[in-house]
Amino acid sequence: MPAENVLEVHHLNKHVGEGDHRLSILTGVELVVKPAQTIALIGESGSGKSTLLGILAGLDDGSEGDVALLGQSLPEMDEEGRAALRAQNVGFVFQSFMLVPTLNALENVQLPALLRGDSDASSREQAIQLLQQLGLGERLSHLPAQLSGGEQQRVALARAFSGRPKVLFADEPTGNLDRQTGERIVDLLFSLNRDFATTLILVTHDEQLAARCERRLRLRDGKLWEEA
Template identity: 55%
Template sequence: MTESDQLTQAPALCRALAVGKQLQGPAGHLSILRALDLDVAPGEAVAILGASGSGKSTLLGLLAGLDSPSSGDIWLCGQALAGLDEDGRAALRQGRVGFVFQNFQLLPTLTARENVLLPLELAGERAAEASRRAEEALTAVGLSERAGHYPRQLSGGEQQRVAIARAFAPAPRILFADEPTGNLDADTGARIIELLLQLRADAGAALVLVTHDPALAERCDRRLHMHDGQLREQD
């Protein structure tokens, strides 16, 4: 049995069933997602591509429980999100789910090291172990020498790498990333691609990546194209 076959037969780590998302815009009712289905198996890497504004980032937030769908159901790590309030969804994500935001969302009053430490501390990690894992994560993205710098003292690419280190540090079961190489030069982007795939290899983490980067998409098991509110398989 091939690795692809094993992934296909594994229970879904993340599942969306008939998910829809509608918003009320200035011009009236706007349908962003329409009866969308998606299964992500443990250890699977899925790239979601599509035009800007097609709903890719909206879908990522729904899958991670950062927002709620207008219709349909989502399961994450074996649990239905529909029965959970905001605190319940946050508790479910803790230690299991990593998220790399397109706009980084680093806390400006914390250093790079403290930003990476935060999810470890919230998960109740012992201080010495949390410190070790934070330092390892920053070293992995090439920022060990910038650990004491605040976000305002870092370039956009460096902030992106801190955000990636923060998502990696708790060794999540699934990592969602919105344009993880979008603010990086080619060399650093290639390094981050290898890091994402190494997390998958080391921890068996699933990856769900919104990207315009063909090099990153090509390294994933599946490439899905967002069009008209739904996902289509792409060769």
């Protein structure tokens, strides 16, 4: 795979069940993603967007086809290898935030770097810088339950960008937020994309968010279509 491609997907199918009960979710998906691109995955509820996102990130398997993330074929890797690839190169933002409730904001952001083997001092410094950049310098010691929804999502963004990932996957990053807070999170996503040249791949129902992305990819009847 050419080194300049962040992702290459060829002949990807995903189905569940067998025989008369077989259900096709993805059919013949083809996709090439280059560094620093911003991509919106859109489509009706149940169209397979989150399933596709999970496969692209190596969290799920396709039934047939190949997915290469940063030059490495995910179907040929074991789970340990995929986890190592994600730890070094990938960030995630989930609709439900997925923060550790017993860790404060600083510790939540610091955690991925510590798991990668970074030192406590360097990971702490980086986490503080990210949280300050996101306007949370006064919230470092707050637990998730002590933060608003928008603040929790900003902590999740800081955690996702800890370690400067090459690619960030986000599943409905504004889905649980009010419009004003959601717009601020979108602005932060794109500013971080510009600052760190991180590729963004976003599942969203938010038309305004999708419109800001370079590419809009729609899933319909299991197939992926690029919109103009």
